[in-house]
Amino acid sequence: MITIATAECFTHGILAREIHALAQGYEDNFGSNYSYLVNKVQKDCLKDAIREDKCSIFDLTDLSVTCGLFIPTLDAVKSILQIENPVEPLELVKGIKVYDDDGDIEMSILMAEAAKKISNSSIGIGTTAGIGYGGIAIVDDDMIISTSSDVSANLIxxxxxxxxxxxxxxxxxxxxxxxxxxxxxxxxxxxxxNVNIIYK
Structure with a gap:
């Protein structure tokens, strides 16, 4: 069983809900709203597996969501995620942290690492976006995968x-x-x- 914890800002906790629905095998109204996408990606992986004589893919029901946290504010980053020295935001809007792209990438990694640590999960996911494309991080014990969305926006x-x-x-x-x-x-x-892998 692979456990996942999320600390999300601009994705509003939706990732945790979607991964949970996939992990539980829920269908219809209680299922994933992104099942069309997930099925396509799984088919791509199956094609690659067959080409490599593996003939199997990861069973998504072997996942378990430990927790999904919606963390928009700097205070919550400090108190809930226990990040003592978060990235200094460009601005606060009602306590909500606002970064540029570089700050978002850096902060998403800190959030993913913190979610993984405090929940003792196998994988941590962090997301945050202020001005620009935002930051997304997926971390495990060995690597950090960082990226951004493909759409620019301005929270302000x-x-x-x-x-x-x-x-x-x-x-x-x-x-x-x-x-x-x-x-x-x-x-x-x-x-x-814009997908980068950093090995720890």
Whole structure:
């Protein structure tokens, strides 16, 4: 069983809910809202597995979501995630941390590491986005996978449509990367924009 904990900002806890639905095998109204995407990615992984004579893919029901946290504010980063020295935000909007792309990437890694640590999970996922494309991180004991959404938006402008499109992009990209990661299919990252792997 692989356990996952999330600390999410611009994805609003949706990743935890989606991964939980996939892990539990829920269907219909209680199932994943991104099942079409997940099924496509799993089929891609199966094709690659068959080509490599593996003929099997990761069973998503072998996942368990330990916790899913919605952490938009700097105070919650410090008190709940216990990050003593978070990245200094460019601005606070009602306590919500606002970074540029570099700050978001750095902060998402800290959030993912913290979620993993405090929940004693196998994998931590962190997301945060202020001005720009945002930051997404998936971490385990050996590596950090960092990326961003493919849609730019500005939290300060509060343009709901742009913010929604960035969120949707971030959720879809994170689910793709997570499934490729679980299948050990790192070559598939090459088709995605701005994906970096750091080995610890």
């Amino acid at each position: 402008d509060a343009d709901s449509n742009n913010l929604y499109m960035r969120q949707k992009s971030g959720i879809e990209k994170t689910l793709k990367i997570l499934i490729y990661y679980l299948n050990g299919n790192f070559d598939r990252f090459n088709a995605l924009q």
